Amino acid sequence: MDVRQHLRSALAAALVRAGIDMPREQISIERPANPEHGDWSSNVALATAKHAGRNPRELAQELADALNADLPRHVTATEVAGAGFINFRLAPGWLHEVLVGVVEAGTEGFARSAIGAGSSVDVEYVSANPTGPLHAGHGRWAAYGDSLARLFERCGYEVTREFYVNDRGGQMSLFGASLAARKAGQDPPEGGYFGEYITEWAQQMPATADPVDWGSQRAHLDQVEVLASMNAEFDHWASENLLAQSGAVEAVLTILTEGGHVYESEGATWLRTSEFGDNQDRVLVKSDGQPTYFLPDIAYHQQKYSRGDLLIDILGADHHGYVKRMSAAMQMLGHSDDSYEVLIGQHVTLVRDGEEVRLSKRTGTMVEARELVELVGADVARLTFLLQSIDTTQTIDVDLVVAESSENPVYYVQYANARVYSLARRAEQRGVSLSPLAEVDLSVLAHQRELALLRVLSELPEVVERAMQARAPHQVTTWSRECAAALHGFWHDCPILSDDLDEQVRQGRMWLVEATRIGLGVSLDLLGVSAPESM
């Protein structure tokens, strides 16, 4: 099926003849950056020559000779280049088979992998405190977490999207007190919340309501609404309050104590996280008898294992110091080191009117996620977040995003999608019908633009797997831009509906467009961006 497998098999056989035994899967087959180096290339000769005590160039020539004596499927020539690369030139037939494969798989099956079949993963992200609206920075975690979840699903995992609501503790008291103060026409207490929304919400709050309960509900609903508008919906909302009431916190403390991981010092209760890689021990129960955030959070993570074999937390860079202690706690509870994973995302900096905006709920100078979505639209907001790796800090100039919104990459990709759909409409208007794929001779697809587009399409399955494994949805964004570029180029140079076009070519091109529709559809769905049929 996959060309690369054919090439691997052929290389493996040639290697055996040369006296080298190598597992087929370890043979690297790559697509050369330079077209002059063929369609596919392998560096096995370079990789094995030293170990086999051979000259790489000679070994490569020997392998190439063996391959040329009995050319693998689709291969027209095998040649040696550079220090010992083996380059394969293929007839376009392999790309025509890609087209058939894409169309047969359809939007449902194309670029779907089974490597996660039978495994489950629980992804927790955003988890903002219910003390106010989400700020624009939260949007990055929403877009990233949701798209990562989609990638896992595409790869066969059973996925739970989860949000932890810290509806308890000191911050909630301050939040409630701030609401109550504004309600009474006073300033919030020291360390309280000074954002404008507090005043606004206080006015909405019934006089008889409990500020903490009412406020947390108000904030929660506000957050849910914005997340939904960004196409980020959650399967599970976990409440710290409910967790505390369930007795799970005491239970986990008992387990940790019985495991000998807990001790008393200076009136507080400590966990020996330093024995599991943390740089110091951590307090579970403060000297005033109150638990820290850490203890209920351990109980919470323990519960999450009922929803996934693999736990993933997505946290902002300011929480990276927290990773070791939770990882230590999970190991104390008997969970393997690799069953708990924390992805640290760097912060979003917002620039407005040429000045950096600090995203603080307490001081109230933030840009709300809602505001950003209203300004640029959900698709632009979401794709903007998914444009780059979360390992880098992201600077979003709000004015620039608004001003350049029509030049945003999202429109470039969506326009390609709209063009694809417009073809079907135009074809119908002109009475052109699409023949069954089996009756179409795809060998007519030989234009450089056609082959380039097919080449891009052939890459999506591996892009999806790689992006999942690297926890890097932005790789799908990059692919969708490349696919759109290939479509636009093809569209520009290859007419489809013009009257003087050969009917066989027309049919081939229409099927190529159909395959592109599937590829773009899959990638946009993974990104959580809409795939408009017209713009």
Added chain:
RNA sequence: GCGCCCGUAGCUCAGUUGGAUAGAGCGUCUGACUACGGAUCAGAAGGUCGGGAGUUCGACUCUCUCCGGGCGCGCCA
């Protein structure tokens, strides 16, 4: 001081888990419109991949070190 992340074109960022001549968008300059929707396409200019050393047949990628930026560093969450 210690830990995590980053440093690639004027700007914003990719770079296929070590490969051959480092890419895209924006911006600048120049072309393609009786157009299956030009929200497009083609070309040009623009690079000591922060500096240095090491490993390797081969380094933007791995290791060490220095410089610069962001974030965090015992009973906040």
